[in-house]
Amino acid sequence: MAEYPDRSQYPEHLPDGSCDIDLASGKYLKLWQGPNHPGITGNMSVELTVCGDEVVKGKTHVGYLHRGFEKLMERRTFIQCFPIVCRICVPEPDFNEYCYAAAVEELAGLEVPEKADWIRTLILEMGRINSYLMYLGGQAGAFGQGVIGQWTTYARDLMLDRFEELTGARIYHMFILPGGVRDDLPEGFNQRMEETLQEIESTLEDVRNTMFRNAVFKKRAVGLGKVDPALVYEYGITGPVARAAGVAKDVRSDQPYLVYRELDFEPVVAQDSDAYARADVRRRDLLLSVDLIRQVLSRMPRKGPVMATLPNVLHWKIPRGETYVRGECSRGEYGYYLVTDGSGYPRRVNVRGPSYTHAMTLLEKLIVNVNISDVAGLMVSLHTYPPEIER
Amino acid sequence: MKDDIEKRLDKRPSEHPQRPALKEIPVREELLPRTVKTPDGQEIRIDPLQDYYCQAGPTVQTPAYTRIIEDLFNWARAESLWILGFGTGCGAIEMRPLMTPRFDAYRYGIQWRPTPRQANLFVISGYLSVKTLKRAIRSYEQMQNPKYVVGLGSCTINGGMYWDSYNTIKRLDDYLPVDLYITGCMPRPEALLQGFDDLKKLIRAGKAEGANQYAEHFEWYKANQKKVIKDWDMPDYSW
């Protein structure tokens, strides 16, 4: 007579709190929330071991977007690298360009003109707004509110129009070069930008009423994925995930770069570090970026060169050295570690993306005891983006 | 590009010397045939790599018996292209604005579906790393006939910017049958809409025969795929 196991038992716990997973017992099921899934940001997968509706273990799998950038950059000269560098991170390509350009300038000893710094800050903040808008659409969509994604994608399109007017392309701008930026602001840009910012602010107001004051969103997001402030240092958490846990970590105020010393702002912090607080931090950070763009446009010098004179770029050799340049992108701390060896090619470029630490170790820690339907919401609330993990 | 593929189909794929592998990749332990004990006590023999439902490969779908009925079917297929929502690469970010009212692909009957069972158009949006190629092949084979493939961006045509990368493929139509290419890096949403319009013209003219080509030259495609996907641990055709 076949004996059926008693499926009413909860998963057994070992003394240290983790689960004793015996796959042959029939209590556990392995599910792949794989690359072809609408609830995944980008193209990565999470291998879940579930017991009923509850996840007991998760394993992140990345590598679906690996192109070997760091190896490709070793085969290209310094000026040939910059078109390829912006394709590492798709929603916010400008941080790659800035960090690479800043690293090359530092090792080559180039002096960037002042107006170029202001334009660079403007572009970085515009990129940050785009990334946050896409995030809001994804976060609401993970909890079933599709209309927020429509509104924010439309607002993002308006900002992409400004990018197109300024740089010539919608997604990959290739505008920030070692030495400055490619071109000055066009005529009437300030006025069109102000119109776009007002449109974005009104969209944000609608989003706030529909998403943040919505009972379903609150019920699902409050308490999801709580990050202990002590984990922030151990796990190398940066960006809005750290700020929502109460640690005011913002590279723009800790180690200011570009013109952030001359702008006045305070890092946006929240205290309860669940998914709702993280979404709120990002929304307030978006409004902060809108304010920063207004400050930049009003304080920017009217005239001035935007590009330093570069040496002959076909024969540009940079002496041996290494450096690390960081910036605060919308997901956290973004950094480039560049090593040169005196030839015309970089010896090693290492890209440090914020999702590297968020998606691998932190997600695997937070995913325990979460419902299957909330896994997507948790992943989007950490704002992980796989291309910067595997480059 | 169509003539190009006719010339290549006669050639054996392993024409250039194969690079000797440093180590063999063994099949994973859970995929080997073995005997297992089920939770209710029975002992059964399983073979995970065998598809129990159907072992046959794809078959060629013949057109309807009269021309006018086939034209009607082609019109219906062209006006309701449902795209598989699998963002395989960079280009996926320019597909999201198509779902909004500004560019609006829905007025052409184009929708995005999460599952391959409900989709008939697979847009390969950009480069494909070898790991994603394996999943893309699986998703493509699970789609039902008639199905079409659109290659988006220059990476599907000749490798694009990653032409010397060890992990991305260079010609998409060695591995999957492509009906249309949309050039750009990356193409604007208007370019995508123009591309879909061209695809519809191809379908109405009866020339979008990618799925039938896959069925006819199945061994050639499989040999190409197995050459780059070195740890082949799937059944040869997945339904």
Add this chain to the structure above:
Amino acid sequence: MMQSLYNRLKAPFDLGDFTEQRPDLAFVTVSREQLRPLLLHLRDLEGFTHLVLLTAVDWIEEGVFQLTYLLNDRANARDIGVRLKLPRDDTRMDSIHELWPTAATYQRELREMFGIDFPDSPRVNEDFILEGWNDVPPYRREFDTLEYTRETYPDRAGRETHDPAAYMKQQLYPDGKDNG
């Protein structure tokens, strides 16, 4: 600022070269045995609590791998990069995953991409980025990615080169005869 830190730590930990790249960024070289005590000292007593990255640079001409551990001190806004040289033919290194749990991920990547072994690191032998890779670890400089691509992924015909030297040669010597 970094110079005073170096002067204090030089004797107890037997540090090697010191490069001050910026007022808030410096690189020091340390030997293998002193790495863990130095990292513990920096983390607990000097305030460098954030591990930014752990990466490797392949100096094939000198026959070493350089491992770089980059630490950040947020309170005083300074960074320090700890460099370590490993011989290329004996690439095994102790793991630091007890100090920072995220180091396990960096070590997995180094194992897969460079072939640098970290025997005690958790899950270090699992495939991380590449799947089904049976060749030389790709980030090593002896691996030629162009040659690999030519052998594995065939080209599409009709690809032209826009190399200026080749173009000028064709303009000046259209018959192909190059007299000098």
